[in-house]
Amino acid sequence: MQTLTGKQVRFLRGLGHHLQPVVMIGREELSERLLASVEVALEDHELIKVKLQEGCSTDRREIASQLAEKTRSQVAQVLGRTILLYRPATDPQIKLP
Structure with a gap:
């Protein structure tokens, strides 16, 4: 999977703002x-x-990178205690710039 460009990350952050x-x-x-529930959510959305x-004691950026690695997704943003993950579906609905 190719890495996201700055423009694509900004685009995804805009889409993810209201989620x-x-x-x-x-x-x-x-x-x-x-991990199974993240896989299902990424497949659907x-x-x-x-x-x-x-209760989560591990560093948020560490969790984000592990989560992205294990689900073959990419981290679009880590803001506070919220992580925004992106993985294109087999039939992508989101068209990246």
């Missing part, structure tokens, strides 16, 4: 069940928000 988090990461952090809850 609600669809996956919450808590004390269990990156469990198999959590392409662009998702993941929220880190108080």
Whole structure:
């Protein structure tokens, strides 16, 4: 998968601004069940928000990179305790600039 350009990242951030988090990461952090739900969400939506809850003790940027690596997605943004992930679907709905 090619890396996102600055223009594409800005475009995805704009699209992701109004999204609600669809996956919450808590004390269990990156469990198999959590990774499966992220996979399903990415397949359905392409662009998702993941929220880190108080119980998550690992660094947010570390969690974001691990999550992206394990789900073959890309981190579009890490803002506060929210991560924006992007992975094009087999039939992409989002057309990147």
